[in-house]
Every structure is written in structure tokens, then in C-alpha cells.
Amino acid sequence: MNLLTVNPTAFKLFGIEIQWYAIIIVSAIILVSWLASREAVRVGLREDDVVDLMLWALPIAIVGARLYYVIFEWEYYMQNPGEILAIRNGGLAIYGGLIAGGIVVYFFTRHRFISTWKFLDVAAPSVILAQGIGRWGNFMNHEAFGKVVSLDFLESLHLPNFIIENMYINGKYRQPTFLYESVWNVLGFILLIILRRRPNFLKEGELALIYVAWYSFGRFFIEGMRTDSLMIGDVLRVSQLLSALLFIGAIGLMIFRRKQASIPFYDRTKGNPKKA
Template structure:
């Protein structure tokens, strides 16, 4: 089984999870910055956003997880701060980051939809990379399966061996979501660059549609879900709402504003609100 500890510094264990998450964030920032410059935003807009947005998103991801495991954490509140034991939720990070983005764009006179369109594909890629942190942590896996099934997927042996958890081989749901997210990233950036399919704001909405659709089905295979009530999983419920809401918003925006520009038509124009 893969060791979750990458190395030690002065006796402090540094986990692969942290290194992989940070790598995903750095790549996403680099890609978003390149796209921001191309649509006439400042080079520093993305880094300025992330300076506050990253810790806000992290806190949101932690609080989201704690909220749906409240009984456990109320019994031992100090564990809320024990992030090394795990327990962050991507949807919480997206919600908190989205709130900060609204205030950031207002403060800096940036079109919010443009900023979302710039960031969305890169965020999807970062999520795909981040799932490998779950792999290293031996988490975000599915129900029991067989080695023969995993071998039929043509998976490398190191993945198969690491999917032997708690006495059984497990469905590599981390991998399913990683592949789904990376595939979505390439589709979005290719369509964004070479077509006029997307109106302003629709790349971000397409991200929500793509991610929530995949997350809904993959979440149903996982064994570590947060539950809303009964058998209703939190992430499935939220995925359904986001999927339907994003589709309806695309329809409403196009009907209410037939003159919406295609995203590609914004190149070279001023994306700041005067």
C-alpha cells in the first residue's frame, strides 16, 4: 500500500495529499492567469483573488464537512481544528470561494461572469489532480469489488494494490472522478478557445453542469459520503440542484438577454466594470 507520508521536515510529516493539492492549485493559478491576460485582465488579478480566496475556500470546505458531521465534532470540538485527520469537502470550498469572488469582483470592478469563465476549467483540472491526494490518503473509495474487476480496467498494479482497503478491494471512485474532471477540463478549454458556443458566463455554468452530473453518479458509489437525512447524500442532493439550476440559468440568461456576447468575442475588450 502507498505510504501517505511523502517526507519529514524536523519531525513533521508532510503528506502526499497536501503536496498534490498544492500542485493542483499552482497549475490552476498559472492557467487562469494566462487566460486572464488574454481577455484583458491584469496579470495579478488571479493571484490577488487567491491571496484571500484560498484560505476562505479552505475554511469553507472544512466548515461544510463539520456541519454535516456536527454531532461527532460537538462531542470533541477541538477536533474541528485537527485538519490533519482529514475532513474537507470541495463543495464547501466552492461555495465559500464563490462568495469571496463576488466581493472581490465588486471591489476591483471586474465582470464576475468573466472571472468565473476564466477560472472554471482550471478549477476542474485542480479537482481532478486533487483526487489523487485522496488516493494517497486511502480515501474517497467505493464499495467492495474484486482484483479481477480492477485488472479488467487495465489499471497499473500500484493503483490496484492501494485499493485493497479494510480487508477488501474497493472501487476506485477517486479515479473515476479524476478522469471525469480532467476530461471535462480539456473539453471546456477546447470549446472555449476554438468555438463561439459559449456566451459570457456559460463556461462557468458548463463547469457546474459537467461536474455535478459526474459527481452525482460517482458519489452514489462511495462509502464515505456525508448524509443529509436517511439515505439522501449531501453531495448528490447538491449536485442535482446545481445541475438543474445551471441548465435553467443558461436558458433564462439567453432568453432574457438575446444580445449576450460569445466568450471568444470578449478578447481584447475591457472586462472591468466602469
């Protein structure tokens, strides 16, 4: 047995297999909830707002991620309806989770009389960081990989041996597309944090729109390398189509909103006013 090959199961608890995927996702949620809570207080919101939102958004986002996947694999699930709820076997689409989560944010903020755009700005860096961390759950499950490549190609990327060895899937070496997206997301997180720290640089809502543009731009190209894409027909990748629409929409909306004089700048000082 190759000691560098990872086991998707971390350990067993009372006979139940605890997967690395679940551990990584839960850890990411805890980390980003803490980060978002700190930023919420900094801009004048309450920490409880983030906690309460997470209690609603997480289960609904999981349902959305599963529903999105099932819809575009309906031919299979129509023949196997008993597997629709079998999420332990895989089949969660991040775009479905983001769409469902975005809907929850809209109604939650309306109910709390909070600016939806401000809340999305608070959440954006944390969300993209969670996505970057979450892709390592795909790595542990040996999924979200790309097309066949040579060992020489992987070694030319100067990757650690444990990544190279775990890209040997079904008898062939594969593109580590999980890693490409993880790195892209972490770079996006760094970019958003840098932009957020610049006073009077971004208007309210623009941080969230930059997140959408950044993520969708990278996802469009990375999706083209993958072999497990959800498809419309045999040629159109669902995530590529959605990525293109989201990128164009985010850029267009940002240009439109820039022209609106009534939109305030993103203010990180409201929760911590300077003493006179």
C-alpha cells in the same frame, strides 16, 4: 511489505511529516493559478487580479470546506469539539470549498469592477483541472473510495497494479471512485478548453455554467458509489442532493441567459488585439 502500497507521508522536514496530499494540492494550485493568469491576460484582465483573488480565496475556501464537513458531521463534532480545527486528520468537503470560493469571487470582482461571469469563465477550466489532480491526494491517503468489489473487477478495468494494490483497504478491494472523478474532471477540463477556443460560440458566463453542470452530473453518480458520503439521515447523500440542484440550476440559468440579447459572447481577443 508490498512495495506498491503508497505511504501518505512523503518525507519529514524538521520532524514534521509532509503529506503527499499537501504536495499534490499545492502543486495543483500553482499549476492552475498559472493557467488562469494566462487566460486572464488574454481576455483583457490583469494577471494580478488572479493572484490577488487566490490570496483571499484559498484560505476562505479551506474554511468553507471544513465548515461544510463539520456541519454535516455535527453530531460527532459536538461530542469532540477539540477536533473541529484538526484538518490534518481529514474532513474537507470540496463543495464547501467551491461555495466559499464562489462567494469570494463575487465580492472580489464587484470590488475590482470586473465582470463576475467573465472571471468565472477564466477560472472554470483551471478549477476543474485542480479538482482532477487533487483526487490523487485522496488516493495517497487511501480515502474517497467506493464499495467492495473483487480483484477480477479491478483487473478488468486494466488499471496499473499500483492502483489496484492501493484499493485493497480494510481487508477488501474497493471501487476506485477517486479515479473515476479524477478522469471525469480531466475530461471536463478538455471539454471546456475546446469550447473556449470556439469564437462566438459561448456567451459570457456559459463556460462557468457548463463546468457546474459537467462536474455536478458526474459527481451525482460517483457519489452513489462511495462509502464515506456525508448524509442527511440514513438515506440521503448531501453531495448527491446538491449535485442534482446545481445541475438543474446551471442548465436552467444557461437557457434563461441565452435569451438575454444584452449578454456578450466570451471574447478571448481583448487582451491581444490584432494589429491593423
